[in-house]
Amino acid sequence: MPIDHSYSPTTTTEILSKNVKHVSVPFYENLSIKKIKAFTTTQHFDIDSHLPDAIELHKVSREWICNIIATVMGTVFTDWVKLKIDERNEEVK
Numbered sequence: 001m002p003i004d005h006s007y008s009p010t011t012t013t014e015i016l017s018k019n020v021k022h023v024s025v026p027f028y029e030n031l032s033i034k035k036i037k038a039f040t041t042t043q044h045f046d047i048d049s050h051l052p053d054a055i056e057l058h059k060v061s062r063e064w065i066c067n068i069i070a071t072v073m074g075t076v077f078t079d080w081v082k083l084k085i086d087e088r089n090e091e092v093k
Contacts, residue, residue, distance in 0.1 A: 013050050015050060015072075020071050021071045021074070022067055023067060023077075023078060026085065027062075028085070029088075031088075033057075033065060036065070036066065039080055045072050050069075050072055051065065
């Protein structure tokens with residue numbers, strides 16, 4: 001019996017690299033991956049279908065994760081990041 005190479009998991013969604021939005025997210029305590037993921041769960045976007053399973057998430061870079069989230073969520077994510085940066089900067093004044 002021949003192997004079917006057309007199999008594609010139905011739980012993931014492909015984003016072509018030419019369509020990825022690139023963002024810069026600083027390594028602030030209030031912008032940890034855990035807090036970013038918590039924010040995404042409060043929004044009405046299907047982020048998890050674009051990311052590896054939770055058990056595999058540590059294998060990809062933080063930058064890649066943020067870029068994918070910014071691509072899917074757009075200004076909802078980037079505006080939230082700006083808000084968190086402003087909050088952190090106010091704390092350290």
